Amino acid sequence: MIFDAPQVERLTGPFGCALTVDVEEWYHTCLVPDYVHPEGRPALPHELDWLLPELLEMLHEARCTATFFVLGEVAERLPRRVRQIAEAGHEVGSHGYLHLRACERSPQAFLVDLRRSKALLEDLVGEPVLGFRAPEWSLRSLGSSRLPRVAEAGFLYDSSLNPCAFSGRPTNPRFAYRVILDGLNGLDGLKGAGPRRELLEFPPLTFGGPLRLPAGSWTGRLVNPERLVRATLDHLDEGGLPLAVVHPWEVSGRPTPGPLRGLARFVHETGRPGFETRFRELLAAFRWTSVRAAACLEQEYTAQPAVSRRAG
Ligand SMILES: [Zn+2]
Numbered sequence: 001m002i003f004d005a006p007q008v009e010r011l012t013g014p015f016g017c018a019l020t021v022d023v024e025e026w027y028h029t030c031l032v033p034d035y036v037h038p039e040g041r042p043a044l045p046h047e048l049d050w051l052l053p054e055l056l057e058m059l060h061e062a063r064c065t066a067t068f069f070v071l072g073e074v075a076e077r078l079p080r081r082v083r084q085i086a087e088a089g090h091e092v093g094s095h096g097y098l099h100l101r102a103c104e105r106s107p108q109a110f111l112v113d114l115r116r117s118k119a120l121l122e123d124l125v126g127e128p129v130l131g132f133r134a135p136e137w138s139l140r141s142l143g144s145s146r147l148p149r150v151a152e153a154g155f156l157y158d159s160s161l162n163p164c165a166f167s168g169r170p171t172n173p174r175f176a177y178r179v180i181l182d183g184l185n186g187l188d189g190l191k192g193a194g195p196r197r198e199l200l201e202f203p204p205l206t207f208g209g210p211l212r213l214p215a216g217s218w219t220g221r222l223v224n225p226e227r228l229v230r231a232t233l234d235h236l237d238e239g240g241l242p243l244a245v246v247h248p249w250e251v252s253g254r255p256t257p258g259p260l261r262g263l264a265r266f267v268h269e270t271g272r273p274g275f276e277t278r279f280r281e282l283l284a285a286f287r288w289t290s291v292r293a294a295a296c297l298e299q300e301y302t303a304q305p306a307v308s309r310r311a312g
Pocket of ligand 1: 134
């Protein structure tokens with residue numbers, strides 16, 4: 001179900017550059033339903049138990065921090081790795097409990113999943129989990145009836161509305177913004193409950209001007225890092241918060257350890273050769289930080305940032 005798009009207000013900086021990591025195994029692809037539903041999943045090799053320490057070391061060498069959007073079922077299997085992420089100074093966010101498309105679940109099932117993943121992660125790291133990213137950007141658009149559920153579950157911000165075609169919508173704003181959720185249909189759990197309901201939204205970086213190509217994913221893996229550096233600089237010049245996206249399996253430098261076919265294989269394998277080196281070049285170009293740090297969200301609790309009415 002699609003509701004009227006809520007009112008938005010563009011957030012103004014200055015901002016830092018945010019690096020985000022979706023913490024999931026190679027088989028957590030919504031393009032292969034048998035893999036993402038745990039009850040039907042065949043026996044598949046795991047990688048994260050050793051990929052995560054490698055990625056933490058890579059970020060340590062580059063003197064960068066990041067937001068790790070951790071999948072709940074991964075956190076349950078690898079609690080020690082989640083604690084290590086937080087202990088290394090990174091932010092832990094939620095990627096949901098199961099890697100299922102939000103837009104294909106009932107709002108209630110989605111809300112239960114959000115709360116389960118948030119509680120699980122907060123128990124592990126001992127601090128509030130502020131941010132959420134839906135599997136496969138599956139909130140899709142501002143008009144999603146699932147978007148208010150993210151606020152209802154207690155998240156301060158969302159990073160699920162991709163301003164690109166296919167995984168998102170080209171009509172979604174490119175720059176960070178505040179979503180005003182008051183007065184929307186379907187907010188039964190929120191109505192009349194305290195202060196104005198809102199959510200901060202941090203969209204992923206794009207390149208290619210009006211083409212709005214994802215800087216993460218296979219499109220970003222194919223290009224010279226200079227293109228992504230330029231896109232990052234341009235975004236900063238426009239007062240935005242450049243937000244990069246990566247998965248641990250992308251930068252491992254190793255082949256995928258199990259079978260993928262069709263579109264899933266294309267999305268996973270395209271641009272992989274040499275990407276670890278290109279990613280290190282991108283890391284070296286900026287002092288990447290978590291979303292929480294890049295957007296100064298600690299201050300968000302005590303003072304509302306200045307906003308303008310544009311959200312282009
Ligand atoms: Zn994912």
